[in-house]
Amino acid sequence: MSDHLTPDQFxxxxxxxxxxxxxxxxxxxxxxxDELDRFGSAVxxxxxxxxxxxxxxxxxxxxxxxSFPEYAPAIWATRFRxxxxxxxxxxxxxxxxxxxxxxxxxxxxxxxxxxxxxxxxGAINLHxxxxxxxxxxxxxxxxxxxxxEIESGGxx
Amino acid sequence: MKPTTTSGFIAVSMExxxxxxxxxxxxxxxxxxxxxxxxxxxxxDMDLAETLTxxxxxxxxxxxxxxRGACSIHTWLIRIAINLVRDHxxxxxxxxxxxxxxxxxxxxxxxxxRKTSPEDEAALNEQIQAVWEATRTLSERQRxxxxxxxxxxxxxxxxxxxxxxxxxxxNVHLVRAVRGIRKRLGESK
Numbered sequence: 355m356s357d358h359l360t361p362d363q364f365x366x367x368x369x370x371x372x373x374x375x376x377x378x379x380x381x382x383x384x385x386x387x388d389e390l391d392r393f394g395s396a397v398x399x400x401x402x403x404x405x406x407x408x409x410x411x412x413x414x415x416x417x418x419x420x421s422f423p424e425y426a427p428a429i430w431a432t433r434f435r436x437x438x439x440x441x442x443x444x445x446x447x448x449x450x451x452x453x454x455x456x457x458x459x460x461x462x463x464x465x466x467x468x469x470x471x472x473x474x475x476g477a478i479n480l481h482x483x484x485x486x487x488x489x490x491x492x493x494x495x496x497x498x499x500x501x502x503e504i505e506s507g508g509x510x
Numbered sequence: 511m512k513p514t515t516t517s518g519f520i521a522v523s524m525e526x527x528x529x530x531x532x533x534x535x536x537x538x539x540x541x542x543x544x545x546x547x548x549x550x551x552x553x554x555d556m557d558l559a560e561t562l563t564x565x566x567x568x569x570x571x572x573x574x575x576x577x578r579g580a581c582s583i584h585t586w587l588i589r590i591a592i593n594l595v596r597d598h599x600x601x602x603x604x605x606x607x608x609x610x611x612x613x614x615x616x617x618x619x620x621x622x623x624r625k626t627s628p629e630d631e632a633a634l635n636e637q638i639q640a641v642w643e644a645t646r647t648l649s650e651r652q653r654x655x656x657x658x659x660x661x662x663x664x665x666x667x668x669x670x671x672x673x674x675x676x677x678x679x680x681n682v683h684l685v686r687a688v689r690g691i692r693k694r695l696g697e698s699k
Contacts (some may be wrong), residue, residue, distance in 0.1 A: 365688040369659075369681065393692055397660050399634060400641035404661060408547045411556055489659050
């Protein structure tokens with residue numbers, strides 16, 4: 355391939371990932387590689403902006419579902435009301451006893467819960483570091499490996 | 511005599527429990543953002559997008575008995591949303607685009623703060639606006655497949671299910687959409 359990617363080849367590379375001659379060209383041609391990178395960034399930016407805009411909108415209002423019928427009260431809630439009340443009294447009475455017996459276990463549970471939350475925060479941070487969405491990952495194969503690692507936050 | 515709920519709606523026996531009347535509110539909560547996002551990106555007007563999203567769930571609720579589970583609930587909802595966006599654009603072709611152009615700058619002002627300098631933010635907004643403007647120049651099908659792929663992360667197979675097109679046709683529309691947007695971005699520089 356002597357010249358740069360044609361518009362069709364460029365679009366196919368972006369959508370499906372480059373193969374064969376196109377792949378070799380993109381790896382050797384900084385101009386086409388940069389162009390793919392720039393286009394991918396523009397689409398990713400647009401995506402983030404729309405998602406952010408909708409997230410802000412959804413976060414600022416209450417979902418309107420008034421057009422749907424109200425739910426019928428759960429049958430078990432009415433039929434077994436007295437059984438539930440008695441069970442609640444028994445459970446409340448047992449709480450002090452159970453608390454004393456299970457204190458060491460609770461300490462272990464708390465530690466594991468903290469570890470879980472650390473792991474969760476780690477996973478969230480890792481996810482947030484990704485700047486390119488999944489559909490654009492074919493493109494990552496087209497840019498030099500060091501850049502790929504930066505773009506994907508090293509998560510590959 | 512057909513069984514009814516306490517609110518008078520006809521109780522329909524569902525194959526998918528998520529579509530039962532009792533679970534429908536949860537389904538709305540689960541999918542509302544995704545449907546709204548696609549509709550907003552398509553019509554570029556948040557008020558209109560909200561209305562169409564509500565219509566989408568109302569239509570889904572009314573036709574839930576017809577859902578056979580051949581595709582995922584998300585794909586099914588997106589298919590309804592695509593039809594609503596298309597019907598709306600066709601019924602109000604002229605007012606629709608005029609109104610979209612009017613609200614565009616207002617919507618842009620509401621972008622979340624990205625902690626950048628005013629100059630950088632202006633450049634970013636310009637880039638976002640250019641891509642959004644470019645999607646407007648695409649055909650309806652090209653725009654739909656582009657948004658579903660790059661906004662909603664749907665696979666080619668899922669897009670084919672949602673649009674009723676074959677996978678190869680989806681791919682062709684996607685390639686044309688990318689080519690069109692790139693051309694438009696090149697012209698706007």
